[in-house]
Amino acid sequence: MDDNKKVRVRFAPSPTGYVHIGSLRTALYCYLFAKKTGGDFILKIEDTDQKRYVEGSVESLIKSLNWLGLNWNEGVFLDEMIFEKSNGIKSKTYPAVLEVGDFGPYVQSEKLEIYKKYVDQLVKDGHAYYCFCEPERLEKMRNDLIAEKKAPMYDRYCLHNVSEENINKNLKDNCRYTIRMKIPQGEIIEAKDLVRGKVKFNTNLIDDQILLKSDGFPTYHLANMIDDHEMGITHVIRGEEWLPSLPKHILLYRYFGWQAPEFAHLPLLLNSDKTKLSKRQGDVAVEDYIKKGYLKEAIINFVALLGWNPGSGETQEIFSLSDLVQKFELKKVHKAGAVFDLKKLDWINAEYIKKLSIDELYEKALPFFKQKEFFIQANKEKQAPEFLKKVLTVELDRLSKLSDAGENNQFFFADDLSYEKKLLRWKEMNNADLKKILEKSKEILENISAENWSKENLEKILMEAAGDRRGELLWPLRASLTGVQKSPSPFEVAWVLGKPESLKRIKKAIDLLD
RNA sequence: GGCCUCAUCGUCUAGCGGCUAGGACAUCAGGUUCUCAUCCUGGAAACAGGGGUCCGAUUCCCCUUGAGGCUACCA
Numbered sequence: 001m002d003d004n005k006k007v008r009v010r011f012a013p014s015p016t017g018y019v020h021i022g023s024l025r026t027a028l029y030c031y032l033f034a035k036k037t038g039g040d041f042i043l044k045i046e047d048t049d050q051k052r053y054v055e056g057s058v059e060s061l062i063k064s065l066n067w068l069g070l071n072w073n074e075g076v077f078l079d080e081m082i083f084e085k086s087n088g089i090k091s092k093t094y095p096a097v098l099e100v101g102d103f104g105p106y107v108q109s110e111k112l113e114i115y116k117k118y119v120d121q122l123v124k125d126g127h128a129y130y131c132f133c134e135p136e137r138l139e140k141m142r143n144d145l146i147a148e149k150k151a152p153m154y155d156r157y158c159l160h161n162v163s164e165e166n167i168n169k170n171l172k173d174n175c176r177y178t179i180r181m182k183i184p185q186g187e188i189i190e191a192k193d194l195v196r197g198k199v200k201f202n203t204n205l206i207d208d209q210i211l212l213k214s215d216g217f218p219t220y221h222l223a224n225m226i227d228d229h230e231m232g233i234t235h236v237i238r239g240e241e242w243l244p245s246l247p248k249h250i251l252l253y254r255y256f257g258w259q260a261p262e263f264a265h266l267p268l269l270l271n272s273d274k275t276k277l278s279k280r281q282g283d284v285a286v287e288d289y290i291k292k293g294y295l296k297e298a299i300i301n302f303v304a305l306l307g308w309n310p311g312s313g314e315t316q317e318i319f320s321l322s323d324l325v326q327k328f329e330l331k332k333v334h335k336a337g338a339v340f341d342l343k344k345l346d347w348i349n350a351e352y353i354k355k356l357s358i359d360e361l362y363e364k365a366l367p368f369f370k371q372k373e374f375f376i377q378a379n380k381e382k383q384a385p386e387f388l389k390k391v392l393t394v395e396l397d398r399l400s401k402l403s404d405a406g407e408n409n410q411f412f413f414a415d416d417l418s419y420e421k422k423l424l425r426w427k428e429m430n431n432a433d434l435k436k437i438l439e440k441s442k443e444i445l446e447n448i449s450a451e452n453w454s455k456e457n458l459e460k461i462l463m464e465a466a467g468d469r470r471g472e473l474l475w476p477l478r479a480s481l482t483g484v485q486k487s488p489s490p491f492e493v494a495w496v497l498g499k500p501e502s503l504k505r506i507k508k509a510i511d512l513l514d
Numbered sequence: 515g516g517c518c519u520c521a522u523c524g525u526c527u528a529g530c531g532g533c534u535a536g537g538a539c540a541u542c543a544g545g546u547u548c549u550c551a552u553c554c555u556g557g558a559a560a561c562a563g564g565g566g567u568c569c570g571a572u573u574c575c576c577c578u579u580g581a582g583g584c585u586a587c588c589a
Binding site: 012048051138139148149199201202207213217219240241270272275276306309312314334335336343344345346348395399459471472476477479486487488489 | 584
């Protein structure tokens, strides 16, 4: 192909309800490749299967992709996303969707006539033929062949046994029909794949693929090749599950007399048992991960590394989107599938959370707080931004997901702590000493003014008071403040709680010891 | 069953004929101002097997094995 031609890459999801994480990875690589090469990134909608269409999913899909920051410059958009793009046309099929670009429509269901025109040409040229076979017959034939342990292929009944005359008669009678692709016999189709190199296929083993379904909709194979050609797509980047149908696509380009684009088949994303990543074994929707409190930067960073890395001895693990654009290369994409490992995602997410400012973290975490019972039950002061920001300051290094916010430190939000007396005891310390040491802590804190009530001051003063025997002072204090075994330091907790609340909690602990 | 693809620590991976096979996550052990987290240090952990080619294979070729994908009027 012409090396100087501007790169045009498309991402073509089906509106089946959500964005699959594997689909996101494909979209990401498409985006990275387009940006890296200064090309166009196009979003089109593949809705030729009416049975699988889920209401509203085109809109939510666009929203998710947009939220992730994978900006495309052509194709389908939502009304609210359109600012400078003046030539947008309202989609006929999806009211909230606008189609922008010179190569539309970008929604397959709006192109039925175009597909029909092309497939008629194929029939005329003898590369495709009408098939009037009943689904029942096909089904039976398939089952019989499978039972005989043979490849379940169409027997070409309609190619050989239906005369021109009969075809015309059937069409006149409005018989249901499909149009099948006529695969040549005894040919080896060779193709180049950008990640796998040379691949070969024997046409004798390829079924006469249905191109036009009896409902008048094209199958993927027909629609996609036509779209890609009409849209001037230069590189087709898609999942490995498409590799077996590559020869059909190559043949179609040949039948139409078009130059085929470059192909790159990406390795699959896998469940931990190495099967294709599926819903049954956990969350596969990007939306699920968003809901769980993963940051878009983390999701993108993580997914990018599943099947690609810059290599050459680099030890970098954290990549921003622009880092990725800069370093991405199709040649470095792996051939083998990659297991989707949540542990690493958690780690990457924690890394990104640590980079957030408290204000940013607050903005992002607030919606998650609002879903928590402990937050809803808390008093107004503890629902206030200032208080939450203090909590988040302490939790910054402890969060792996936004949804974890407050979760492990619910004592911050409680009005009254309930715990067993023995929690206060440091080692073998007796009640009297315990009481004495808590009184001492109380006294120290009472002497710190509200203005001086800072993390640093609290730490300095309490550490001084504790001397060498830190646990003796700090453990009972922390226990009285939190009521739990594990928590942030007493300085941090006291700082968050504020003076009155801290003193109240210590008093309560002292009373408990009587 | 047929066809296609793939194969380095548990996981993500570096490696592109000569390396003590490197890093990250997870894990384990220790350290840092009580517990936790962060952070730091250290440990354990891999070239699926068999043939070639070569002075020399993790690396190139073949076979076996294993894994996955596809085999729809789904994409």
